[in-house]
Amino acid sequence: MTDYRLVVVSAGVSDPSSTRLLADRATQRVTDLARERGHAVSITTVDLRELLQELPAALSSQLLGPRFTRAIDALGAADAIVAATPVYKAGASGLFTSFFQVLDNDLLIGKPVILAATAGTARHALVVDEEMRALFAYLRALPVPTSLFASTEDWTDTALGTRIDRAARELVLLMESGFARAVRDDAWGAYQHTYGSAGGTELDIDLDSDMMRLATGGSLRTSAEDDPFDPRRA
Amino acid sequence: MQFGIMSVSDITRDPVSGHTPSEAERIKNIVRIAVHAEEVGLDVFAVGEHHNPPFFSSSPTTLLSHIAALTERLVVTTSTTLITTNDPVRLAEEYAMLQHLSGGRMDLMLGRGNTAPVYPWFGQDIRQGLPLALENYNLLHRLWREDVVDWEGQFRTPLQGFTSTPRPLDDVAPFVWHGSIRTPEIAEQAAFYGNGYFANNIFWPKEHYQRLIRFYRQRFEHYGHGTQKQAIVGLGGQAFIAKNSQDAHDQFRPYFNEAPVYGNGPTMEDFESMTPLSVGSPQEVIDKTLTFRDAFGDYQRQLFLVDHAGLPVDMVLHQLDLLGEHVVPVLRAELESRRDPEAPANPPSHADLVTAKYGDESPRQPRPNANRGDNVTGGSPYQDSETAVSEYPTL
Structure with missing residues (x-):
């Protein structure tokens, strides 16, 4: 039995937000599966719209406000991450990419991540695999094999639930493997800091x-x- | 404790009047500002070095020697001198000349410069910025301490039997500060040589600078130059003062909002709470500046940035009046009363360095031998060299 820390990053801006909804469904599945396997999970949610006011300073002067600092502390301590964004103009939202661009390059090394995106049309489906995956590869995080994508029609399709279940299971297995911690303990010096x-x-x-x-x-x-x-x- | 001002030398449009000073105007005004700094009782004037518009200060030693000639007590220095794109041989010569002309009322601060296009204009490459800075200082250090230098490095042509002239005033090298905000290697170099360490203390929260200053102090002690408290630390900072807080904010806000370095980023209030910027009454500026000592320990030099972002010269001169009359005297008294007796009150002056080298003896005054066309034969081209060759073969 292990206590895991899961951090949920959502770039949805409406309330309620379908992006946040997708992130929450994945988070719920991760928590249930982990519990079945005898683990406890504590969840920290980072709603990126709450960081909007601090974003200009972070981008232009690398000055991090208190909310940014708390989000970074949470991510640094996270055992796993759920990262969800709406798709705008065929790309992940600017808020989402800006947030991850501000982070130190070595903050997320080896950490398992569920990548999730929502959109108004299925034509955006590859944004997760073609764009978000590249961003997390650069950060040397460890996105799970199953990507989550939900456009309008997916919300009524049971297949979305199957994919959420698959991604959640992958995340729990990676979390249990202790890979991120082992990298930190054994090979941290081999990365650029x-x-x-x-x-x-x-x-x-x-x-x-x-x-x-x-x-x-x-x-x-x-x-x-x-x-x-x-x-x-x- | 020394107090002074540092200028970036930007020529910026005044966002209130719409007036952009000409280069001629700004250069004349910087001299007025420097002279006035002495008049109001400040100790130091520092100027940056830039090689692109909208900055004017490409030739700091020329400006500083002029200012030194117009003042009596003011120490002139740089913020910073580019140790990367300048040939260390030229730096050794130019700053030794400034040292002579100012009667030792100078020191200098070295920095790397972070404008990539400037490097190739001087035959360098910013990707080599750090090794360039380190190697160039290693050479500069020797050029001021050895009459004849043989040297070979990675970045400049080797030197054989080279003598940098004039030799430093009283044969004592100028005091050097190493400016850095994120590079442990620069702090290490400052500590290794027992030089000063300066953090600009402008853009980031104090925690950012604390780490490197602590590291510099530890390494200064490690290399046997004294205790951690005896290490020589300088800090920047920026202040805008008015009679009361509201006036200060109202007057400074249009300049802050359009300043090239902060424009369109954080609000002024955010910047005040997250960085060392203080905008307010004399008492508010005093209180904020006193927190620097709490964060970094006793330090020896405080430089304020006051003439940037298009502030008109009259406003800058008035800022100096307020600094000199209401802020600095209080800070001097407060900091002196809080200072640990182990920590030096001031960075070393020329007189201190002369005493350290010679004690009560009179300093060496190098006199060259008659020209023989090279420096290679014999130990030194100067008359007092023990190994000087007194006779030369004739053909």
């Missing part, structure tokens, strides 16, 4: 680097051992 990244937690400074040697009066030039013709070689 910047000072204060990963939501401000990545503060170790590597003193044993070429740049640090140069900073302390060393040289970038190759050492004698690297060059067979170097006269310094004994």
Whole structure:
């Protein structure tokens, strides 16, 4: 029995929002399945429209307001994520992409994610796989194999429920595998981090680097051992 | 504790009057501003370096030596000098000259510059910005401390038997600050050499700067230059002052809203709550500035940004009056009373550095040997060199 932290990010802006509805259905399924398997799940929901006022500062000056900071703290501690957006003009909503563009590159490494989108027409169906997947690949998150997409007609189709069930099961299995935590414990140093990244937690400074040697009066030039013709070689 | 102002040297349209100053006007006015800084009792004037419009300060040593000639006490410095796109040999020469002309009333702050197109104009590449900055300073450091330098690095042509002239005033290198807001390697370099560390303290919440300043202090101690409290820290900040808070907000808002660096981003109130910006009465500016010491420890230099975003020169001069009359005297007294006796009150002046090097002895005054066409033969081209060659073979 493990306690899991699930964070739901929804970019729906109407109230009620079909995007939020899709996210909630997936979240409910994840919670039920996890419970059946003996786990408890705590849920934090990040409604991105509540971050709208802080978005200009975050985008233009990297100044994060209190709501952004709370959302980032939650994502940093998350064991799994449900990320849902409406599709506008053949793409994920600007609010959704802007939010993820503000995050540190290493905040979501290895974390399992259900990707979900809603739209007014089925012609947008590939936005999840062709656009959102690329964004999360860049962030080195781990989207589950089944993507969720719901256009108007899907809400009356039982097939949507089947896909939600599949995606939720995939997410629970990935969460149980402990992959994200293992990556963090075993291989964190192999990823690129910047000072204060990963939501401000990545503060170790590597003193044993070429740049640090140069900073302390060393040289970038190759050492004698690297060059067979170097006269310094004994 | 030193107080002063730093200018970015932007020439920005005044959003209230619609007037854009000419370059000639802005350059004349910056001299007035600097001279007035001394008149109101400030200690330091700093100017940035830029090589593209709408900035005027491409040649900081020329401007600073003129200002030094017009003032008596003011320390002139930079915010910052580009250690990446400038040849360190030219920096060594130009700033040593400024040091002589200002009678040692100068220091300089090094920065990388983050405008990518500027790099190729000077034959460099921004992707190499960090190693360039580190290597160039390593060379600059030696050029001011060794009469004759042999040097080979990654980025500039090697030097054989090169002497940077003039030698620094009293043969004591100018004090150097390393400015950085996100690069641990720069903090490490400042600590390694026992130089000062400056955080611009403008755009981000204080937590952002705290980490690097703490790291710099730890490494300063690690390299044996003194305790963490003895490390030399400088901070920027920006303030707009009026008699009362409401007037300050009303007067500054149109400039804030259109300032190229913040325009259309956060509101002024958000920026005030999230960053070190203070807009308000003298007491409000004092209170906010005092929080810097709580966040970063005792520090030695505070520079305010006051002449940017199209603020008209008369308003800037008035800001200096308010700073000098109502803000800085209180801050001086408050900070001095709170200062840990272990922490230095000021960054090292030229006189301090001379005493540190020579004690009671009189400083070295290098006098060159007669021209022999090279610096390579013998140890030094200067008369006091122990290994100077006294006789040369004739053909």
